[in-house]
Amino acid sequence: MDIKLYKFLNNANNKTPKNVLVIGVIHGDEPVGEFLIEEYLKNKERTIKNNLYYIPRLNFSNKRKNKCNVDINRNFSTKNWELTKKDDDYFGGLEPNSEIETKFLVNLTNEIKFDVIITIHTPYKIINYDGINNPITIPLAKKISEFLDYPTEADIGYPTPGSMGTYYGVERNIPIITIECDENAEPKELYKKFKNLFEYIEKEF
Numbered sequence: 001m002d003i004k005l006y007k008f009l010n011n012a013n014n015k016t017p018k019n020v021l022v023i024g025v026i027h028g029d030e031p032v033g034e035f036l037i038e039e040y041l042k043n044k045e046r047t048i049k050n051n052l053y054y055i056p057r058l059n060f061s062n063k064r065k066n067k068c069n070v071d072i073n074r075n076f077s078t079k080n081w082e083l084t085k086k087d088d089d090y091f092g093g094l095e096p097n098s099e100i101e102t103k104f105l106v107n108l109t110n111e112i113k114f115d116v117i118i119t120i121h122t123p124y125k126i127i128n129y130d131g132i133n134n135p136i137t138i139p140l141a142k143k144i145s146e147f148l149d150y151p152t153e154a155d156i157g158y159p160t161p162g163s164m165g166t167y168y169g170v171e172r173n174i175p176i177i178t179i180e181c182d183e184n185a186e187p188k189e190l191y192k193k194f195k196n197l198f199e200y201i202e203k204e205f
């Protein structure tokens with residue numbers, strides 16, 4: 001399966017649009033992000049003041065790791081990347097940036113300077129964020145927290161070597177917000193909240 005990237009450029013004569021990337025399904029067993037993004041993109045008539053890039057599904061396997069048995073969110077070439085056992089749930093590959101999904105994102109983010117990256121996961125019911133030295137990060141995390149009714153949490157509680165949060169947020173100071181949805185939430189109910197969030201980042205943020 002090819003990774004799909006949908007691009008919507010500012011159509012409101014905004015002279016200083018922000019570049020925002022929204023990514024679903026980094027872990028294959030957390031599928032709700034694809035539904036939320038695809039549902040939103042059905043709405044074709046939108047006024048957009050920022051430049052929005054949506055990847056509904058990054059990982060086409062149906063388990064946490066990708067089809068090559070690598071956790072994409074441990075495969076980024078961070079300073080703290082580490083080699084673990086292959087059967088580990090968080091195995092980050094034999095070397096960093098080995099996976100097509102990781103390379104796809106790294107190429108994209110080398111080509112376009114993103115002001116914000118938002119990723120959609122389950123199941124922790126928190127808004128996690130990295131890139132705290134960027135003034136956008138914490139206010140945006142709080143705003144997202146209001147839309148979704150999950151608390152913000154700067155530290156997810158366990159080390160994440162090779163993660164996107166470390167690669168983009170900690171090491172490159174790009175605000176990256178990791179939304180951890182309730183895995184038991186009814187997707188259509190969750191979408192009502194995400195619709196408001198997506199509209200906000202397209203128009204008001």
Ligand SMILES: [Zn+2]
Nearest residue numbers: 027030121122
């Ligand atoms: Zn996840």
